[in-house]
Amino acid sequence: MFKKTIIVLFLIFVAQSTFGAQISVVTDKQTFAQNEEFLVSVFLNTEREAINAYEGRILYSADILQGKEIRDGNSLINFWIERPGFKQLSIGEKQGAIIFSGITPGGYSGTNGLLFSAVFQTKKSGADFIQTDSLRLLKNDGIGTVAKVSSSPYSFTVTTDFATSSLNIEAVKDTESPENFVPIVSKDVNIFDGKYFLVFATQDKGSGIDHYEVSEDNGASFIPAVSPYLLKNQSLDTKIIVKAFDKKGNEKIAEVEMGNISKMQIFALTIILLLLISTIFFIYRKKHANKIT
Amino acid sequence: MISKKTQQRLFFTLIFFVMSFFGAGLAYSDQFSSTNYKVLDPVMNAGGYGSSANFNLYGVISQVSNGVSSSASFGNNAGFLYFPFASSPVVSTTPGNAQISLFWNAALGYLGWTPTAYTVAQSTVSGGPYTYYTLGNVTTYIQGGLSNGTPYYFVVVVKDAFGNSIASSTEVSATPVAPIIPPIVPGGGGGGGGGGTPPAVQTNVEFSGRAYPLSKVSFLKDGQIVLTTIAGPDSNFFASLNSLSAGNYNFSVYGEDKNGIRSSVFTFPVYITAGVTTKIGGIFIAPTIAVDKSEVIKGENIAIFGQSTPNAQITINVNSDSNIFVQKQSDKNGVYLLNFDSSVLELGGHSAKSKAAIGGEISQFSNTVGFKVGTKNISITPGKCPVKGDLNSDCRVNLVDFSIAAYWYKKPLSATFKQTEFIKLNGDGKIDLTDFSIMAYYWTG
Structure with a gap:
């Protein structure tokens, strides 16, 4: 009886020790034909914890799978430190990985929160699995306490059959522009030698953000840019425009609100104007006074 | 012959009665002035579990270490009658065709209470009587079979492991709507006329809740400020955000009190459905301190x-x-x-x-x-600026600070930035995920 109790308690404690956030790699089936496309989604269940920072890798065999597309349009991660993308790891060139890191300001607490999805295409027959690696989830507690996290590998088999194109994953239908956003010009002693730089970020709930372009010549020409972007024109005397493009080519245009800089300029102009008016007034008064005397 | 053990029992019983008589007198719950002792800062939670003309009593659940004594991690809380509690869920409603989808944030339990299940109360009359639907430990519920055009009222009740109600949301409402059918364009024949364009379908979200009287309330959409409003003298606020896309959003809300001190940020993930107004009600912004x-x-x-x-x-x-x-x-x-x-x-x-x-x-x-x-x-004078994360010292933690940190991510820090990192982040001389987590916690948008 005592032994049984010990075993039950042991199981309870072991079970409890696995509690914590869970990352799930989810797809709808486990057997595929060759050349077949399938969608893998990475979900987070926080188990009542509020989590605000995430990083990790999704590993797959580059021998069997080819990464086709990352979909992060509906991610719970609002700001990517490292936007997820397919990479080849140096450890044996057949190891592919999706590396990601990012944050959710204020934290996320819930079940089935989507981190991102990936479209893969099978290359040859075989059995393999997709697994997570180097996962780190940090609690929304102000000091970045590491949260417990667990994850199970997702195993699958690729048969010797060949898929028809009807088995391809349907492309995301997206005709909407990315969300409105407000680029900000700033400068700080800690980066770009204290020169003016531009920051921008937005989301696209459909296909996800593809890239940004910046114009510093009143919209005459645009160049691809990433945030933070060092401004070429440090005198800030031309209009700065930022375009955000989603993966379907829809764009959202945002002009820079000069914010503090504009206010400072207005303040400086106001001071100059006041000084000018005061000077004119005193000169006029002096002349007027001389005439009277 | 009375045994020695019985004699001991009788002796201690006698001692107990004597001490009871001459020692502390009987104290009644409305009589906190005794000549023998005084009660400092009693904690009596308002509630509806017990009632008197003078006080409400939840019941004596306190003075016991919650959990079990065999736990390696229980804590003992000092003070007079402390009570476990759970935060009220914030509920969003999304109307659909003959249905309403409810989504709420998980209630947080403190001092021993663990929310383990939820019940949705539904009525066609504000304030009830309600029909109750018992759910498991879920944070979504879709109520179908409803009449389009009729307003429905819901309350989400939080349950503990024993089925006790430990918290509830405020009442929220929504009205199911029939889908807008585009007008059929007549084939051939020409003519027709009139009609005009169908009304534009808007995707909106409405927020309501409590902050502080006449305080500034800021709303963040996916980490960036999109709206500010001023709460009424009763501290209630209402705000709406229009022309959204359908999809997952993280909305955050925080208040600023009369001294400019900001509250903690309340974040709420929600799926916004195209063409309807999603209501997020019962937001109760935490006090400033x-x-x-x-x-x-x-x-x-x-x-x-x-x-x-x-x-x-x-x-x-x-x-x-x-x-x-x-x-x-x-x-x-x-x-x-x-x-x-x-x-x-x-x-x-x-x-x-x-x-x-x-x-x-x-x-x-x-x-x-x-x-x-x-x-x-x-x-000290209460600080209006975030304690951590504000790398450019503008009293905000936002995309600019994130970008500054991202610039130094996994790079050796400059001597100047090492100082900033030491004061404003975790001070380990490098920028990694922990620093970003600190910024995400102190985020103001």
């Missing part, structure tokens, strides 16, 4: 103060060897003040946080404010 000293001489008072909704019951938790809970009432302006006697605290660092309760709604805990019990008094 500040102290008047960064260090207090042991035995002297330290003022712990802040703002919440008017006439709310504020529970202040001072962290010590054991947690100390003290209750105060906020005044008509929502202001609360506790002059806390530091003699009960050990020398060293301590922290305090607060939560508010009114009319069955319970906020989450506020930010935490730190202070030291030592050998001198050091007065």
Whole structure:
């Protein structure tokens, strides 16, 4: 009886020790034909914890799978430190990985929160699995306490059959522009030698953000840019425009609100104007006074 | 012949009765003045479980270490009658065709209560009577079979493992809507005329809840400020955001009190459905909190103060060897003040946080404010700027600070930025995920 109790308690404690956030790699089936496309989604269940920072890798065999597309349009991660993308790891060139890191300001607490999805295409027959690696989830507690996290590998088999194109994953239908956003010009002693730089970020709930372009010549020409972007024109005397493009080519245009800089300029102009008016007034008064005397 | 054991029992029973008679007299719950003892800062939670003309009593669940004594991690909380509690869920409603989807944030349990299930109460009349639907530990529910055009009212009730109701949301409402059918364009024949364009389908979200009287309330969409509003004199606020896309959003809300001190950020993930207005109701912004000293001489008072909704019951938790809970009432302006006697605290660092309760709604805990019990008094003015994460010192933690940190991510830091990182982040001389987590916590948008 005592032994049984010990075993039950042991199981309870072991079970409890696995509690914590869970990352799930989810797809709808486990057997595929060759050349077949399938969608893998990475979900987070926080188990009542509020989590605000995430990083990790999704590993797959580059021998069997080819990464086709990352979909992060509906991610719970609002700001990517490292936007997820397919990479080849140096450890044996057949190891592919999706590396990601990012944050959710204020934290996320819930079940089935989507981190991102990936479209893969099978290359040859075989059995393999997709697994997570180097996962780190940090609690929304102000000091970045590491949260417990667990994850199970997702195993699958690729048969010797060949898929028809009807088995391809349907492309995301997206005709909407990315969300409105407000680029900000700033400068700080800690980066770009204290020169003016531009920051921008937005989301696209459909296909996800593809890239940004910046114009510093009143919209005459645009160049691809990433945030933070060092401004070429440090005198800030031309209009700065930022375009955000989603993966379907829809764009959202945002002009820079000069914010503090504009206010400072207005303040400086106001001071100059006041000084000018005061000077004119005193000169006029002096002349007027001389005439009277 | 009476056995020796029985004699001992009789002796101790006699001693007990004698001590009871001559010792502490009987105390009644409405009689807190005894000649033999005094009760300091009693904690009586308002509630509907027991009632008298003078007080409400939840029941005696306190003075017991929650959990079981065999737990390796239970804590003992000091003070008179402390009560476990759970925060009220914030509920969003999304109307559909003959259905309403409900989504709520998981209630947080404190001091031993763990929310383990939810019940949805539904009515066609505001205030009930309700029909109850028992659910598991889920945070979504779709109620189908409803009549389009009829308003429905819902309350989400939080249950503990024993089925007790431990918290509830405020009542939220929604009206199911029939889908808009585009007008059929007649084939051939021409003519026709009239008609005009169908009304544009808007995708909106509405927020409502409590902050502080006449306070500024800021709303963040996916981490960036999109809206600010001013709460009414009763501290209630309402705001709406239009022309959204369908998809997952993280909305965050925080308030600024009359001294410019910001509350903790309340974040709410929600899926926005195209073509309807999603309502997020019952947001109860946590109180602000500040102290008047960064260090207090042991035995002297330290003022712990802040703002919440008017006439709310504020529970202040001072962290010590054991947690100390003290209750105060906020005044008509929502202001609360506790002059806390530091003699009960050990020398060293301590922290305090607060939560508010009114009319069955319970906020989450506020930010935490730190202070030291030592050998001198050091007065401080409550800081309006975030304690951490504000890398460019503009009193905000937003995309600019994120970008500065991202610039140094996994790179060796410059001598200047090392200083900034030491003060504003975790001070380990590098920028990694922990620093970003700190920024995400102190985020203001």
